[in-house]
Amino acid sequence: MIRDTPLSELGVNYPGKDPRGLNSLATASDCSISPVMEAKCHPRQAERLAALRSYNILDTPRESDFDDIVVLASKICKTPISVVNLIDADRQWFKAEIGIGARETPLETSICSHIILEQDFTMIEDTHTDPRTSDNELCTPADGLRFYAGALLKAENGLPIGTLCVLDTKPNKLDAYQQQALTVLAQRVMRELDLRRSLQAQKILQDEMDHRVKNSFSSIAAAIRLYKKEAQKSGDTDAVFDALHRHMDAVTAVHKAIYLSDDPAGVDLAAYMDGLTQRLAQSIAEPISITAKAPSRAVSTKIASTIGLIANEFTANTLKHGVVSVDDPRIEFDLSVADGELTLSCRNNIPTDNKVIKDSGIVKKPGIGERLMRASVAQHGGQLTQTQSPTGYRLDVSFMVGSA
Numbered sequence: 001m002i003r004d005t006p007l008s009e010l011g012v013n014y015p016g017k018d019p020r021g022l023n024s025l026a027t028a029s030d031c032s033i034s035p036v037m038e039a040k041c042h043p044r045q046a047e048r049l050a051a052l053r054s055y056n057i058l059d060t061p062r063e064s065d066f067d068d069i070v071v072l073a074s075k076i077c078k079t080p081i082s083v084v085n086l087i088d089a090d091r092q093w094f095k096a097e098i099g100i101g102a103r104e105t106p107l108e109t110s111i112c113s114h115i116i117l118e119q120d121f122t123m124i125e126d127t128h129t130d131p132r133t134s135d136n137e138l139c140t141p142a143d144g145l146r147f148y149a150g151a152l153l154k155a156e157n158g159l160p161i162g163t164l165c166v167l168d169t170k171p172n173k174l175d176a177y178q179q180q181a182l183t184v185l186a187q188r189v190m191r192e193l194d195l196r197r198s199l200q201a202q203k204i205l206q207d208e209m210d211h212r213v214k215n216s217f218s219s220i221a222a223a224i225r226l227y228k229k230e231a232q233k234s235g236d237t238d239a240v241f242d243a244l245h246r247h248m249d250a251v252t253a254v255h256k257a258i259y260l261s262d263d264p265a266g267v268d269l270a271a272y273m274d275g276l277t278q279r280l281a282q283s284i285a286e287p288i289s290i291t292a293k294a295p296s297r298a299v300s301t302k303i304a305s306t307i308g309l310i311a312n313e314f315t316a317n318t319l320k321h322g323v324v325s326v327d328d329p330r331i332e333f334d335l336s337v338a339d340g341e342l343t344l345s346c347r348n349n350i351p352t353d354n355k356v357i358k359d360s361g362i363v364k365k366p367g368i369g370e371r372l373m374r375a376s377v378a379q380h381g382g383q384l385t386q387t388q389s390p391t392g393y394r395l396d397v398s399f400m401v402g403s404a
Helices: 045-053 064-077 176-234 237-260 269-283 301-321 368-378
Strands: 081-087 091-098 104-106 121-124 147-154 160-168 289-293 330-338 341-348 383-389 392-400
Touching: 045 160, 064 081, 064 091, 064 160, 064 176, 081 147, 121 176, 147 176, 160 176, 269 289, 269 301, 269 330, 301 330, 301 341, 301 368, 301 392, 368 383, 368 392
Parallel strands: 289 330
Antiparallel strands: 081 091, 081 160, 091 104, 121 147, 147 160, 330 341, 341 392, 383 392
C-alpha cells in the first residue's frame, strides 16, 4: 500500500526546520565549505545553474502534469515517496512530490545533490551502508530514509538540473522494469520542461516581432505625413511616391533581416548589408557594381532601418543625377563601429550632371530624400555630410549606436 504521508509524519525531521535555517549553509560561491554529509559542487556548477534557470521553473505552483508523474513513479516503484527534485545553488526545490509535505529543503542533507555528480541512474539500497548517506540526518534514524533511487534530469547540454527519485523508509531494491520506468518518466519530465521553454521562447519572439511591426507601421505613417507635406509644397507627387517606395523598401529589408536573424531584438550588420546590396543591385537596370563592407555586429532595428533608408536614397540619387560613363561604375558602402560610434560612408565613382553641382561642390537645394535622411540621422543624434564632384558623389554619416 502506497502512503501519501508527509515525511515529517514518518518521524523524519527536516534540516530546514533547524533554527539555523538556510543562512547556515554554504552557497554556490562557497562550495569548498562543506559538511561531511554535503555533496561537492558540480564541476560545471555555473553552467549547470544557468541551464536550470533557463527553464524558469523554480518557485512555480504545483501542476498536475508533474504531480501525475510522481504519483505514477511511486506506484510503479512501490515506494511511499517520489519527487521531481531540482538542485538550486543553496537548496533542493520540489516541482512535484508525494510523501514529503514540503516544497524545498536545504542542500545540507540532499541525497540528490550527490546523485547529480553520478551516472544517469543511481540506486542506494540501504542508506546506512552507503558513504554518501550514512551520516545524513534524514537517513540515520531507524525510521529515517533507508532507500533511494533516482534518474537524472538532464538539460539539452547534458548537464544535470535535478532528479526524478523515489525513496522508502526501509531498505529496498528496484527490479529492471522499475528502473527503466523511472528513467523513462525522468525523460518525460525533461520533455515537458523543454516544451514549456520552447513555448516561452516562441511567445517572447512573437511579442518582439509584434512590437517591431508596430514600430515599422508607425515609421511608415510618419513618413507618409512628411511626404504629404512635401507633395503639397512641391507639387511633385511622382518624386514623393518614389521616395515613399524607397522608404518602404528599407523597412522590408529590416524585417527580412530580423526573420533570418537568431536575435529578434537586433540585426547583424554584415548579413543585413549583404542582403541589402543584393536587392539594390537587382532593382536597377544600370550595370553598376554595388558592394558593402560591414562588421558582424548586432544593431537595433531602428538603426538598421536608417542605414537602409540612406543606402536606398544614395543609390536612387546616383541613378537620378549620375552619368554612367565610366568603364567600372561602382557604389560602395563602408560601415564601421568604434567606441560605440557607427560610421557609414557611401561612395560612387560616377560623374554627376554638372547642372546639380555648384562651385563649392555641395548640392544647392536638398530634395525630399535628403531631408528624410537628415531627419532619420537626427533621431540618433548623428550628423550627415555629402559632397559631389565631377568624379563622384560621397555621403558620410555618423551616430552613436547606443543612442537608438
